[in-house]
Amino acid sequence: MKCEVYVGKEAVTAIVDSGAATSIITKSLMKKLNYAPDQSSKLVIVTANGARIKALGEISNLPININHMKIPTNVQVLESKDDVLILGNDWLSKVKASLDWHDQTLTIHFKGRRERAI
Numbered sequence: 001m002k003c004e005v006y007v008g009k010e011a012v013t014a015i016v017d018s019g020a021a022t023s024i025i026t027k028s029l030m031k032k033l034n035y036a037p038d039q040s041s042k043l044v045i046v047t048a049n050g051a052r053i054k055a056l057g058e059i060s061n062l063p064i065n066i067n068h069m070k071i072p073t074n075v076q077v078l079e080s081k082d083d084v085l086i087l088g089n090d091w092l093s094k095v096k097a098s099l100d101w102h103d104q105t106l107t108i109h110f111k112g113r114r115e116r117a118i
Helices: 027-032 089-094
Strands: 002-007 010-016 024-026 044-046 052-054 057-066 069-078 085-087 098-100 105-110 113-116
Touching: 002 085, 024 027, 027 069, 069 089, 069 105
Parallel strands: 010 085, 024 069
Antiparallel strands: 002 010, 002 057, 024 085, 044 052, 057 069, 098 105, 105 113
């Protein structure tokens, strides 16, 4: 499922992935958005094709904005030439997400607010 979000003031299409344990941003997209890892990471991510990739670091509190709701999100940085932002189960849990696969909607709850994101 895809979702339009803002990272800071930049529009980004995020992939909402209930099969991903953690949220991920690719190095290419990170650079375009002018961010850098602010802490090291020991995580090794197993990608959809089975490859094992060591995270380059972590960005703490990346400002994900959905419908004017700012949700600080920790993301792992992976090497890739593609521009990808994946919001994984860590993020879905944080926002108490409800996915309706039939209607293709995502409803989130964060700090007392409820928003339909898709």
